[in-house]
Amino acid sequence: MNTYFIDVILPIPIQKTFSYAVTKAEAEFLQKGMRVAVPFGKTKIYSALVLDIHQNQPELYEAKEIHQILDEKPIVTEVQLQNWQWISKYYMCALGDVYRAALPSAFLLESETVVLKNESFVTEEMLTDEEFLIFEALQHQSQLTIHQVVDILGKKKVLPIINELIGKNAVYVQEEIYEQYKPKMVKYVRLHSAYNLDKDLQGLLEQLSRAKKQREAVLGYFQLAANKKPIKVKDLENNIGVSSAVIKSLVEKGIFEFYEIQTDRVNYKGETNVLKELNEFQEKALSEIKTSFETNEAVLLHGVTSSGKTEVYTKLIEDNLNSGKQILFLLPEIALTTQIITRLQNYFGNQISVFHSKYSMNERVEVWNNVLNNKPKAQIILGARSSVFLPFSNLGLIIVDEEHETSYKQFEPSPRYHARDTAVVLAHQHKAKILLGSATPSLESYFNTQNGKYGLVELKRRYGNVQLPKIELIDIKEKYRKKKMKGHFSDRLLTLIDESLENKEQIILFQNRRGFSPVIECTTCGVAPQCPNCDVSLTYHKYRSELKCHYCNYQRAKPNSCSACGSSTLDTKGFGTEQIELELKELYPDHAIGRMDLDTTRGKHGYQKIISAFESQEIDILVGTQMLSKGLDFNNVSLVGILNADTMLNFPDFRAHERSYDMMVQVSGRAGRAQKQGNVAIQTFNPYHQILQQVSTTNYAEMYKEQLQERWQYHYPPYYRLIKITLKHKDFTKVESGIHWLAKALQNVFAENVLGPTAPVVSRVRNQYIKNLTIKIPPKQNLAATKKQLDKIKTTFQSVKEFRPIRFIIDVDAQ
Ligand code: ADP
Ligand code: ZN
Ligand code: ZN
Numbered sequence: 001m002n003t004y005f006i007d008v009i010l011p012i013p014i015q016k017t018f019s020y021a022v023t024k025a026e027a028e029f030l031q032k033g034m035r036v037a038v039p040f041g042k043t044k045i046y047s048a049l050v051l052d053i054h055q056n057q058p059e060l061y062e063a064k065e066i067h068q069i070l071d072e073k074p075i076v077t078e079v080q081l082q083n084w085q086w087i088s089k090y091y092m093c094a095l096g097d098v099y100r101a102a103l104p105s106a107f108l109l110e111s112e113t114v115v116l117k118n119e120s121f122v123t124e125e126m127l128t129d130e131e132f133l134i135f136e137a138l139q140h141q142s143q144l145t146i147h148q149v150v151d152i153l154g155k156k157k158v159l160p161i162i163n164e165l166i167g168k169n170a171v172y173v174q175e176e177i178y179e180q181y182k183p184k185m186v187k188y189v190r191l192h193s194a195y196n197l198d199k200d201l202q203g204l205l206e207q208l209s210r211a212k213k214q215r216e217a218v219l220g221y222f223q224l225a226a227n228k229k230p231i232k233v234k235d236l237e238n239n240i241g242v243s244s245a246v247i248k249s250l251v252e253k254g255i256f257e258f259y260e261i262q263t264d265r266v267n268y269k270g271e272t273n274v275l276k277e278l279n280e281f282q283e284k285a286l287s288e289i290k291t292s293f294e295t296n297e298a299v300l301l302h303g304v305t306s307s308g309k310t311e312v313y314t315k316l317i318e319d320n321l322n323s324g325k326q327i328l329f330l331l332p333e334i335a336l337t338t339q340i341i342t343r344l345q346n347y348f349g350n351q352i353s354v355f356h357s358k359y360s361m362n363e364r365v366e367v368w369n370n371v372l373n374n375k376p377k378a379q380i381i382l383g384a385r386s387s388v389f390l391p392f393s394n395l396g397l398i399i400v401d402e403e404h405e406t407s408y409k410q411f412e413p414s415p416r417y418h419a420r421d422t423a424v425v426l427a428h429q430h431k432a433k434i435l436l437g438s439a440t441p442s443l444e445s446y447f448n449t450q451n452g453k454y455g456l457v458e459l460k461r462r463y464g465n466v467q468l469p470k471i472e473l474i475d476i477k478e479k480y481r482k483k484k485m486k487g488h489f490s491d492r493l494l495t496l497i498d499e500s501l502e503n504k505e506q507i508i509l510f511q512n513r514r515g516f517s518p519v520i521e522c523t524t525c526g527v528a529p530q531c532p533n534c535d536v537s538l539t540y541h542k543y544r545s546e547l548k549c550h551y552c553n554y555q556r557a558k559p560n561s562c563s564a565c566g567s568s569t570l571d572t573k574g575f576g577t578e579q580i581e582l583e584l585k586e587l588y589p590d591h592a593i594g595r596m597d598l599d600t601t602r603g604k605h606g607y608q609k610i611i612s613a614f615e616s617q618e619i620d621i622l623v624g625t626q627m628l629s630k631g632l633d634f635n636n637v638s639l640v641g642i643l644n645a646d647t648m649l650n651f652p653d654f655r656a657h658e659r660s661y662d663m664m665v666q667v668s669g670r671a672g673r674a675q676k677q678g679n680v681a682i683q684t685f686n687p688y689h690q691i692l693q694q695v696s697t698t699n700y701a702e703m704y705k706e707q708l709q710e711r712w713q714y715h716y717p718p719y720y721r722l723i724k725i726t727l728k729h730k731d732f733t734k735v736e737s738g739i740h741w742l743a744k745a746l747q748n749v750f751a752e753n754v755l756g757p758t759a760p761v762v763s764r765v766r767n768q769y770i771k772n773l774t775i776k777i778p779p780k781q782n783l784a785a786t787k788k789q790l791d792k793i794k795t796t797f798q799s800v801k802e803f804r805p806i807r808f809i810i811d812v813d814a815q
Contacts, residue, residue: 003055005063006030008048010040011100011108013093013414017051021063027053033074033081035107037067037159045111045146047159049076049099068157075107075372077391079429084389086425092723092787092810093414101415102389104364106166106173109159111146113173121170131165138171166365186616187233189247191221192257204255214250217242221256229617233258275318275347276311285459286312292455293433298424300403300449301437303459304468304698305669306633309437310340312459313399314347316435317380321351325396325432326371326379330419332405333384339611339633340401341382348380355383355390385410385419388426395430398423403436403445404662409815416811420445439669440662443711446704447718469640469671469678471696473687476644487583493641493681494587497621500679501591505638506614507621508628509584510667511577512648520547522562523569529559535764542578552766580623580643594619596627626663632670638678640671645684649691652761654716655815657691661703664695715753717813721777723790724814728768728807738797738806739771745793750775750786768807774814787812 004027007017020038022030030036030053038048047070057063084098100108117138127135130153137144137152149158165171195204201222208215220240224231236242250256278286285301289312292299303309313329320327331340333356345352353367370378372391381387385408400408400420408419420436427434436445436454449456462468472492479490486494500507519528519537528537531549538547540558548555561568572579581595596610607627613619617636622628648660664682672678684692694703712719725742729735739757746754755774763770777786790810797803 005054005056006050007052008036008038008050009095009099010046010048011110012096014096015094017095019058019063020066022066026069030069031074032078033076035070035075037070039064039067043111047108047110051081068160070159070163075391077393080391082429083426087415087417087422091415091417091812092791093416097414101386104368106365109146109162109173113146115144115149115162115171115173116142117171118169126168127170130161134161134165135170186260188230188259189233189236189256190231190259192254195255213246217246217250275314278311278315279463281459281461282308282312285457286315288457289316289435292457296455297428298434298436299455299457300441300445301435301457301459302441303437303439304462305439305666306462306466307459308463309459310343313437316397317348320396321379323396326374326392326394328387328392328395328398329380329382330387330398330400330423331382331384332402332407344382350377351379353378353381355381355387388419388422392430395432397432398427398434400434400436402438404438404440404442406815411811418813440665440700443658443704443707444718466672467677468698469668469680471668471680471682473692473696474681474683475687476683477685486587488580488643489583490683493683496639496679496681500639501620503638506617506634506636507639507641508637508667508670509580509621509623509641509643510628511580511623511643512626520570520572522565522567523571524567525562525565527562527564529563533767534762536762540572551762577623577625584621584623588621591620592618594622596622596624628667628670634670637670638672640667640678640680642667642682645682645692646686649689654714658707661691661695665698715776719779721783722814723775723777724811725773726809726811727771729805730767730769732769734802734806735769735771738803739773742797743773746773746775749789753778
């Protein structure tokens with residue numbers, strides 16, 4: 001009889017842990033945080049994680065034996081386990097969900113895993129006999145399941161063999177594999193340094209008087225050089241019509257020379273590895289942060305855009321490196337593909353590892369192992385929200401940049417955790433410090449500085465004493481009335497654009513909606529084409545003459561007539577980025593217009609390509625959605641225009657005003673960073689809106705005060721906490737009866753603090769009907785007790801047979 005047992009977490013959404021039987025030798029070998037392959041149900045095999053080793057026989061079932069041990073030593077640390085347990089409890093999700101979210105999928109081999117051959121693997125002599133058998137099978141069959149591997153090898157214990165194959169890069173497990181971003185090198189041409197542009201032109205031309213083509217090439221070069229941008233070889237060829245042979249001979253003569261620019265590093269070429277010297281304000285902020293860390297675990301750095309927060313971070317990073325500590329630098333996902341990596345790599349070189357979803361599984365496994373083993377390469381981790389799950393062994397500092405970003409909160413799938421808040425807990429568990437940084441702190445974090453939970457440090461000046469941008473509100477109601485609008489542009493905005501273009505400066509225009517126009521509508525009967533799967537009108541994309549659903553990606557060709565009444569007069573309503581782009585192309589045919597939104601950044605490096613093109617000034621005017629507000633640093637942008645501020649402000653959400661403020665201040669922050677004060681023009685129908693007034697004076701304090709007042713009055717965070725419950729099912733009446741039962745049950749306990757039931761703005765998505773309830777938790781109400789009560793109600797709900805198929809989603813601190 002067995003007397004040794006282990007409790008394990010399975011990577012499935014089940015709350016409890018499971019006990020398995022092990023031998024005495026296994027019990028002695030095993031440690032918390034190691035993986036074991038275990039059977040589950042009739043046929044399943046999972047990679048489970050050991051949580052406990054003991055001698056208490058489970059009472060309710062007979063413990064099965066494990067298949068085998070998968071690790072030699074723990075791959076998950078004790079602090080990590082504590083952190084996962086906190087997540088599971090706080091966000092009311094299964095520990096198995098956290099485990100599954102945390103580990104790179106290669107660590108989670110299970111019976112359902114699909115194994116594929118790595119086509120580029122050729123060194124078959126590296127494989128053992130058993131490994132070779134599997135590899136060979138994959139020559140005949142494109143993929144294998146774990147069960148098939150079991151059959152091929154005629155034994156159950158196959159996971160370590162597959163692990164080996166993965167380690168040798170011979171196979172991979174199915175998952176979307178992304179290519180890593182490879183910087184693009186662009187070939188440029190310039191006049192050899194022996195020649196000086198202005199002085200020697202005449203002499204040069206005389207020298208070339210008998211080589212007509214070369215002479216033309218030099219003249220063409222000067223034509224392009226007039227606008228002072230770097231000249232691409234390609235441009236000289238295509239725009240001026242110089243053949244590559246001619247350019248080559250000029251290079252051979254020593255008149256031209258080729259050079260390359262790595263397009264994502266245009267801003268940072270020539271920089272050394274020395275940290276920048278801080279100015280007096282940064283210096284002061286740095287020392288205040290250090291002082292504050294003496295008494296606070298968490299500090300908020302509220303620094304205006306372009307105040308040089310990043311440079312302050314680097315000093316703290318350096319300090320931690322010097323004392324041998326690991327650093328976690330959290331960024332919103334999207335900011336990660338851009339400049340910040342390059343910038344920090346310039347300082348810290350290969351002490352940095354990057355971790356985010358665009359990286360391949362193998363790269364993620366590598367980072368995991370490097371962090372776990374505290375390798376020199378993994379001293380600084382730059383990552384998106386999921387990097388809070390990494391196995392830090394020696395964490396000293398966490399930095400959460402752009403801490404207000406809502407993308408730090410995960411919604412789907414569970415765990416629905418907030419990476420910033422999880423990081424605060426993680427820092428505490430590691431006895432580390434955490435710095436939150438933003439130009440527009442979330443009300444929650446700022447509130448925490450006011451009630452003494454976090455320290456607060458402010459940085460109020462832009463680096464180099466560049467003034468904050470001049471913000472101008474343009475009343476477009478007035479402009480429309482006076483017929484001073486061209487398309488969606490007011491005369492004033494066009495004047496500002498003209499001025500910037502004349503000065504060879506760049507412009508960012510912000511329209512928080514992609515597509516051409518949100519809807520097309522029949523002018524006769526008013527019907528707008530709807531998505532068949534969701535309760536929402538389709539968005540018109542003119543370029544492909546398509547109607548698309550932004551919720552489920554359904555698409556169809558634009559109809560020529562109304563499906564309801566047959567009339568052929570369909571009109572567009574509202575406007576999106578695509579339409580703005582088209583209008584601009586007509587208004588400014590001689591300038592390069594770019595567009596950045598979900599539609600243009602989809603490809604592998606789509607986002608990076610547009611950013612690089614804008615950085616190297618191939619694009620004069622960039623139109624984009626809120627993507628454009630994310631921490632980018634362009635030094636030649638002098639004007640930012642917001643085409644219509646009202647849609648954001650009127651969004652039905654208690655955070656709409658705060659978010660509008662954040663977004664507008666952040667996009668404004670892209671103007672005039674390097675040399676001179678920038679301009680921001682905000683078009684609106686309602687220039688007296690309090691938020692717009694606050695944006696125009698960058699008055700965070702007033703925004704904070706006013707919004708806080710409203711949150712208090714209407715019982716919202718940061719005073720009250722919110723737990724949102726969502727029910728989903730394809731049968732409308734099921735959801736209806738479920739939500740009404742649930743509402744009553746919750747009201748019995750939480751009385752007037754239950755909001756709803758309500759339907760979201762789009763109440764059916766992918767054929768699933770959606771209903772919500774929100775529980776508001778007053779400041780003094782016990783959080784743990786509240787969650788316990790909710791859990792109980794959920795259990796009762798799910799014990800009702802007709803409700804069981806309904807999806808029940810709990811979102812704690814819903815955004
Ligand atoms: P923030 O993160 O606050 O928006 P950044 O750290 O991006 O600001 O700094 C804005 C710009 O000023 C960057 O181009 C940065 O290189 C430059 N800068 C900031 N601090 C310094 C410094 N101490 N020395 C030189 N340049 C600096
Ligand atoms: Zn019609
Ligand atoms: Zn849809």
